Amino acid sequence: MPRKPKTKAAPVKKSALRTAKRELDAQSMRELEERIAALDPATIEQFDELPLSKQTAQGLKQSHFTRLTDIQKASIPVALRGRDILGAAKTGSGKTLAFLVPLLEALYRANWTPYDGLGALVISPTRELAIQIFEVLRKIGRAHSFSAGLVIGGKDVQVERERISRLNILICTPGRLLQHMDQAAGFETGNLKMLVLDEADRILDMGFRSTLDAIVEHLPRERQTMLFSATQTKSVSDLARLSLKEPEYIAVHEAATTSTPANLQQYYVVTPLPEKLNALFGFLKTHLKAKIIVFLSSSKQVRFVFETFKTLHPGIPLMHLHGKQKQTARIEITERFSSMKMACLFATDIAARGIDFPAVDWVVQVDCPEDVDTYIHRVGRTARFDKAGRALLMLAPSEEAGMAQRFEARRVPVDKITIKEAKKKSIQAQLQALCFRSPEVKYLGQKAFISYVKSVYLQKDKEVFDVSAVPAEEYAASLGLPGAPRIKFLSGQRAKALKNAPRATADDSGSESEAGEAAKPAVRTKYDRMFERKNQTVLSEHYANLVRDKPLGDDGSDSDGEFMAVKRADHGIGGSDDEAAAGEPTSKRQAKIALSKKLSLRNKPNPTKLVFDDDGNPHQLYEFEDEAAFAAQGPAAAQKAAFVAKEGEMIASADVEDKAVAKEKRKEKRRRRLERERADASDDDDDAGVELAPYDGPDADDGSASDASAGPAGPARSPSPEPKRKWFQQDAPRKRARRDVVEVEEPATLADLEALSMKLLGN
Template sequence: MAQPGPSSVRKATKQNQKRNVHKIKKSVLSRQTVEFLDKTALEYVPPDDLRAFSDLPMSDLTKKGLKKSFFVEMTDIQSQSLPISLKGKDVLGAARTGSGKTLAFLIPVLEILYRRKWGPQDGLGALVISPTRELAVQIFEVLRTIGGFHTFSAGLVIGGKNLKDERDRLSRMNILVATPGRLLQHMDQTVGFEASNLQLLVLDEADRILDMGFHRTLTALLSHLPKSRQTLLFSATQTKSVADLARLSLKDPVYVSAGEEEATPTSLEQHYAVIKLDKKLDTLWSFIKTHLQSKVLVFFSCCKQVRFVYETFCKMHPGMSLMHLHGKQKQMTRLAMFNKFTKTKHAVLFATDIAARGLDFPAVDWVVQVDCPEDAETYIHRVGRTARYESSGKAFLFLMPSEEEGMLAALKTKNIEINKIKIKANKQQSIENQLQNLAFQDSEIKYLGQRTFVAYLRSIHLQKNKAIFKLQDLPVDRYAASLGLPGAPKIKFLKKGTSGKNVSYASQKVDDDESDSGSEGEEDGEEESKAAADRPKTKYDKMFGRKNQTILSSHYGKLVEQGEASTSGSNVGDKDEDEDFFSLKRVDHDLPEDLIEHSGLSKRKIQMMKSKKALAKGGPRGTKLVFDEDGQAHVIYEFKDVKDVDVEYDGVEFMKKEMGKMQRADVDDKAVAKEKKKEKKRKRKDRERDERGDDTGPAVAPPSDDDGYVSPAFDLPSESEDERTRFDAPPKKKSRKGDEPTATLEMEEELALKLLRR
């Protein structure tokens, strides 16, 4: 092999030197660029007309990402918060939904880590916490879009995904977008996951995080994070809980607000109509049929409603694409629905409030709220899915007569003006008969309708604002008919007393949601509660004043009442019509008197004699009984009457079953013997190969994903073959001359019958 000459060696040396000099110059330039950016950001004073992203003191990599994603001009919240957050200060931001809060915290995440030369070996540098999985996925996609020119590693940690796969990649992430529950799970369980070097924490939709019950989770997360960090907290509504969270997590924050005087954008047209409960589905169907070229987002109160409307409307074929999104779906299904509705031009998405926060569905024409939102903040977030940025949109709210006054007053406190419209009767199409036909033909639709009925009434019952949500004013019978149900399932809710904590046990009544004659019970409850409030509170009053203490008591009392009615000879057939929807019948079975009563003994003595200890010592023992489908008691080893037994038929059936068992066992034995023979043959061949000195060895099977279980090398008979083997007789064998005739099935049956008759 020829050695390189002196000239080629000198040439390679010069190239390496040039390469090293280039690296040194590049590192010096990058260091100078970072120092310049730091100095510029700290001294930057934004002008009054700041609008372009290019005017901000940012790196060229971030500007390229923004330009590639067609982000040129800033919104109000971005122009006010970015100059502050780029200086490394804590920000408490408040802006209406759809104002561009995502870029307001993602740009500082990229810039802060870039200026501090964050690398893979530095670990987790920025953490973004989102309330819902869909919003976390959306934030992560925006981060990938604008941060494509940076070299940071980013990860998404949400519930519903494989925990083990997340653990393997978690330690290599520089930026993490996560939901609170899964993040806390990793912090507690994943080995090697540390956030001690965290530089920046972002809390998006902080009010929603707290409303979903993550206050304790957030407190636990903050205890794992270093205090020397920058924190950005953004929310559409500023509540007391958000202010408390800001005091805990932010250090000398700068408050930034944009559009706070207007809860909804001016480009949004807002309408409402007064619609009775039993006419809501008719109105929704008519609305969809008249807006087939629109993109519509429809909100309901609970998951059961979303699923019922989706299943029934799909069977009725309105003429456009229908989708549904709710919290009971699996994670991959939710993401698929989210992406499908995002890319579709004309469609209807039925959703719960899981889609009301932060999600950016492009070009939504209408937001229809079939069920009244729980408060004005929820209304703001729902209608915020349309008229985002500079686009326009329309919102339509269904209000029942009992909800109109209270909801309009709540919206007025947020300076929201909403116009009332009246729906023409000739434009509305009734679908009650169609829903009844679907419920009659498909039992699953009927069952889902019953669950929808229960879930909606429960959601109204659990609402806090009783000035808006009045359960006693709902026409439940007509609502059940509008769902296609043959009758209204009866549901009972526990009614709390009116005097708060000073309510005695006697004042707690079980109130039927359909009964209109409850005034006497309410007056009695008020009088008893006043009497209980006048006397000193005892430990029993405190015990009965606890929450949830009557959850099972009404159910147990109902069972006892039914049992007493059945033992007293009441007509059970008349009582069936008044039974609760989800209730059980109690039947008291007659037992021998000598097992219950003993002359001359007290009740305590009788109970002691019935205990396990007394029975073990030879006390009176009962008889073990079994109950049939009609509820009748029988002795466990009860013999049938001779008249009810057909000896000849039972003997034939017995012989058929035994023959089938023997034939199946014969098939299994032959298969096992065949496998043993194959194994023996394989060992013999291996032994012969070793004796010949062949060192090639046995053939090695290719690796597979099998779990190690080796199935038998024979085919099981199909179901039809199994049935044929079980009941058919084996084929007759042809006998030769001089041989004895072979026994047939008829001969064996005749022999068995003779034995049984003896």
Template sequence: MRKPRSKSKLKSKSRLVRRQFRVSEEKEIELLNSWIDDQKPESGSNPLSLPSLPSSSTPPLANTTAFPRYSGVTKFSQLPLSRKTKDGLLQSGYVEMTEIQRASLPHALAGRDILGAAKTGSGKTLAFVIPVLEKLFRERYSAEWGVGAIILCPIRELAEQIFEEIKSVGRHHSISAALIIGGKEVDLEKDRVNNMNILVCTPGRLLQHMDETVNFDCSQLQVLVLDEADRMLDMDFKKTLNDIVSQLPKKRQTLLFSATQTKSIQDLARLSLKDPEYISVHEESVTATPTGLRQTALTVPLEQKLDMLWSFIKSHLNSRTLVFLSTRKQTVFVFEAFKKLRPGIPLRCLHGKMKLIKRLGVYKQFCAEQRSVLFCTDVGSRGLDFNKAVQWVVQVDCPDDIKTYIHRVGRTARYNSRGESLLFLLPSEEKMLGKLQSQKIPLREKKISQVNKLRLQPVSGLLAALLVKYPDLQYKAQRALLTYLRSIHKNKDKEIFDVTKLSIGDFSASLGLAITPKIRFLNQKVKANEMSGKSSALEPESSSEDDELEIPEEDHDIGNFKVEEGHNIGNFKGEEMEKSSLLGHDTTDGKEGLADIVMRTRVLKKKKLKINVHQPTGTRVVFDDEGINPLPPLARLADTKNGSDNFLLDKGRKKDYYRKVMEEMKHVDKEDKLIYRERRREKRTKEKMKRKKGKMEEDYGDQDDLAEEEEYWNKKAKIYFGSDSDEEKEENKGKEVKAASMSLAEQEALALKLLGSMQQKN
């Protein structure tokens, strides 16, 4: 029988194993450092230009001094990486390197600053995760050392995606990592953030920890990474990023990666980059987008955008589609409306105002589904990898610039897979097509006339019915319209984005809105154009009677009447002719004087209405019950059934009418009397209850008052009278009376007598 080992022997053996492990790890680190220093590529060189080594080449042994070249290799196993990292890569399924990894990893492992630019879906995440893990491993980082690497991302979903990649590749390392993003409890993070070696975070939450967390120290930072660097260097993150960088040590390695990289000297100086290696593997490529991506641009009128989108979704029910819209309000409205219409495919929505848990849930659900549609803003255009299986990217609204377009379409055709994209362009935005093609983006142009009209399914009528059924959806439609117009209005490229060229009334109707909402910022712009002589937006192109003048930006008050968008103001016919004659306006030249009328009578919401001085005096305007059509002053009293008879002049009809009214009044009086009696009865009952209740309280109150009065006088007797009795009071009273009746001589004699008796006693 084998004897059990003692605890002391087990402890000594475990200490021996740990010592041997540390020694082997130190030897591995020493070998890696020697290999990197001996074979590091020259600064400014392109590793892709070197011939690749044969796949049979093996890493150097510990006792050798001859190291193979690692610049230009194609496999991860041929790089000077630790055994833990290689095992993690192999278990994660990474064997061959992509072009950006082949070009950047040799320089990054040598400790140089990197500016990496590559197409979307080319493996940029792994290109900076591996150098971070290797740097901290070679420096033997542990929890006691604190923060050694910071990876900054513009959005939360991208940060979580990078964090998952670190956990997968670095599963065998003892290095600690943390995900620091908004939407989580900051107090829990404060207790642990100082013990983490790698922080994957968004800028706002990192700056919050720098300002609030006690003893938060980044003085030992080794690596700073900015993913989607061009977005991080934008004006939105400028102040936050400057505050973060000012608290970091200058001696560090900085890695910047994006699909569209910056070369601005000012931006690079802000980050304190030292002789960075600029790596753009696809700069000389024929196309700026993935080669497996087929791209189409479709010219669609503004009022037919949703019809085209609905038809596209209905004809691609077995695909995973990503739909981009300009604003959050648009995204919410289209998602809510299409969801109620039930197209036959799961619909999801993703935007920046959603809470973290919900955003991550939507992201994971979309990744797990085989067929689905995700409506999103540009928050989903940066860095997100939807399990490499997005078949279609549809851009309903034109992107602001070429960078935005590249990042949007980059959600499909990732890692050498295939994908398709569709871009909707307005006729006024067709110049964007030329700009995209000039930047090596192969776009096929297609007109709406080339679309199969049999498969086109209009949705405007369905949306109008939905807005009637769901009033809250109507408000969302109004906000979607306003935010879209505002995004066009604020865009700096007025050559492409011109809000005055949009048919706003038709677009409003396509959303299901019966009346176009007021758009104040457009009204101010039109007013400014009028002041500068540029009033062409308000004036019709021709003076024919069939033309209609639409002023969609705001309702206008003309006298006592409200003119709304979509009404024919230029043609004063029928009821409108009658309104104009009541106001005293000349209808023969309605279009020529229309601009003056509108300008003179335009009224803002917060401005009080003014009396129209042009209205003739003594004119009385009476509206019908709905407040729409004006009637002559005595038209209310006319018989609507027989207009030839005058009700006021027919005495027989008047008597019948008065008799009916009197009978109705008598019947009503009876009901009123019954109601009045019932109310009086209830009132009396309540008063009786109050009196009864008050009497009971009064009886109890009298007893309490007597007890309080007796106690009061007892207290006063003790305080002011001491122990004097009534008899003593009477005696004292008698003495006072006697003393008052004695003369002065008698009183003096009595006093002398009393003094003498007192002396005798003494």
């Protein structure tokens, strides 16, 4: 059969393919919108049942997220419809996915491209939580083409500034975001579609209020806003500041009997403040195979407890995390603790919110939290995602009643327990030894003491936190300190109370005399004087400043930056006596003079030098004997004669040694001069046949050198040089003829030049 001729298919234009693809995408987008509108949250249990894009569903599946939690089931359908949300759920319930999934879907449905600028903004209160959110976003958004970035403190600002204008999704902390808004030229937020605040109650409090207000001013009002936290705010003023429009409040655990996870066992123990470190050390010794987080109120306390316990070796790996560390160290410690199965992490409240440390067995709170919300966030580091966990809170006797009432009001079940006497272990003696041996540890202890008392003083809830109930001396002794450092505001309070005591009880008979007797200082014992001794180290003056009355700064913080400073005029430095008595502040010039080296040397005693005898006993360089010891050595005349004879012998022996040394020096000088003369003579022999200019200088040979070196006729005699002449008496120095110089007459003709050249070539 004859073959049919092949017919070529008509080529398809690229524009037609693009048009078909756009129509297909538009059709799928319409179907997605219809599914979202018809969504019934009550019937959804899995992520694959949600109306999500293929890219988001693929990222969730590859990251092994399959089942929805309660907060995700309630908030994701509402967020997909574009509503503003106030989400509140217990810690560890999966709030991160509850806002990341709607975030990706909102940008996908808006056909957002990498060239459209910033579309979604997630703000976190801490750097560690921001890093964790960014890692989850990388997992579930791997199939999307959006560009995402992490902007937190502790990183290179210049690198972030160059790349921040090309980001579609930004996860950040408030301070660094505001810095880029003010400084980055190409950073625009006018097209923002979604704003998310994680741990919103922490961001909306007084610590971030001004920063957040400045950020919101840069953002457009037409946007979707979502706030998530374990303890959500309902303040109308806060919602108005963020421009929320009819937000939907979603609290999936509001009807629950407890505000904390049901699988969390919570205990508290009443422990006096001086016994807390002993109880903590005993707890660690009995839980060596557990993963523990220990919360303290300040970074100075965290560092002191870490440094001392590291030396005492409780038997479990120790780490510490606080806000004064560099960002690289904080990230490294977080990753190490997350990967370990048995460890103890001393931390401040920067680790209390949102951070997911896997498999934490115990959360121990040595210092009382400022409120119940802080307690809930702290214990939320354990018992996450339906896992079991336990929490222990140490309360001082003055804090028990107030905290028990607040726990009951917030439906937080905490059971009271007691510590067995066999489990208690006192470490006060070891801490005292550490502070005695190491000035650095003592300094850390003093700063830890001051920071704890200051944290109690600054708390708002005065029913729970009473600074007057703090046993200062006992607490300082439990830290290993010889005495309690004085704090300015406490001294002012005591002075004010003492001043007003007679006035308040003026109606009572004899009250003024009793108050006057009470105002008298107690008798100082030898132990008091011993503890008041200064450390003889470089930092002794700094330690003294910690013990003295030290004023606080304008912001309520102690002036750590001033190593030495003159605070008042009553130091006796400059100024009049009236000013010194009134305590007027000194000028900068007077303070500079007071700290000068000249004035400090004037007030110091004369330097002393010690010598040691054969037995190693120290003595002054010049010390006098008593009269009895002097008389026992014999009559004064005999002692004088013996002393003169002894000193004469020493002088004679020293004179002999000095003369021998001088004689050797003269011999060495003569030997060097003879060597120079022989060298000159050998140069003269080599220059034989060359006419030299006469020389009559002081070093001219007079035949003595040749006589000294002539044969066996007699011993060699050294020449007797003439006295050296002055510079104006010397003749012109002789000039040595150069061997490579030939003296000729100046050529006059061409023949003379040829003869001269032949002579030079012949040579």
